[in-house]
Amino acid sequence: MGTVIVDVMPKPEILDPQGQAVGHALGKLGIDGFTEVRQGKRFALSVDGEVTEEALARAREAAERLLSNPVIEDVVSVRAEADA
């Protein structure tokens, strides 16, 4: 079984309150030194057999049409997951 990984992140110019809240919480834990935290989404799309070019193309279409909103998010990558 192969898996396509789609990573989506908020656009750099869009405020990311969730990432900010995580950043504040890290500071309270004493895990500091990070100048910014931004939070995105990862989708794992599994297929029977190996990940083909055709499966990647369908994953790219999914990423554009549903998994991301181009007004506020960028599709950072669409790739076949490396074998474990």
Added chain:
Amino acid sequence: MRIGVVTFPGSLDDGDAQRAVRLAGGEPVPLWHADSGDTLLHGLDGVILPGGFSYGDYLRCGAIARFSPVMGAIIPAAQAGLPVLGICNGFQVLCESHLLPGALVRNDHQQFLCRDQLLRIERTDTAWTSDFTPGQEVLIALKNGEGGYVADEATLDELEAEGRVVARYLEVNPNGSRRDIAGVSNARGNVVGLMPHPEHCVEAGFGPSLDGLPFFTSVLRQAVLA
């Protein structure tokens, strides 16, 4: 005058939207998310997409609802001129459907906010705001967690230049919306998205005002004139 009110799984304010239509003198017609077909919207003078958390706000607010069967009928009808009002989650659905520009993101202060909000109605030649006077200030219930209106600067400039900002927050910007925008319309003015909830402000004793009623009487008046 018949106004469709959509219920998605997770809609909360469909009942109040139906009641607002009734109090404005119209007949509310319930529409179900799974409804579809060419005749679904026949005889309707407008459609309301109500507030709530359609499909649990999974993925992004409104993102799943946008691909529901009922939206398959509403999107082309709206493009053809049918009056459509999206309130709160309904506004999010309209943005995800690309019937309105921009998007709604999490409030900048990270908290869900419920308050009585002062607004200024800036565009009154839409299907849903013609019973207001330009510049009229109204007090409308607001409740959202992801109500920050965002769009790129060019889109915001275009909305301002074309007079498509329907309502703006006064005194307090409750969610970080760009340029204090509380509601926008399409160019034609038949599609309006609004983050505050006029359907909660239509009956004495319930809500902070009766300022919500003109949204619903406007569309009924337009239907009479049509």
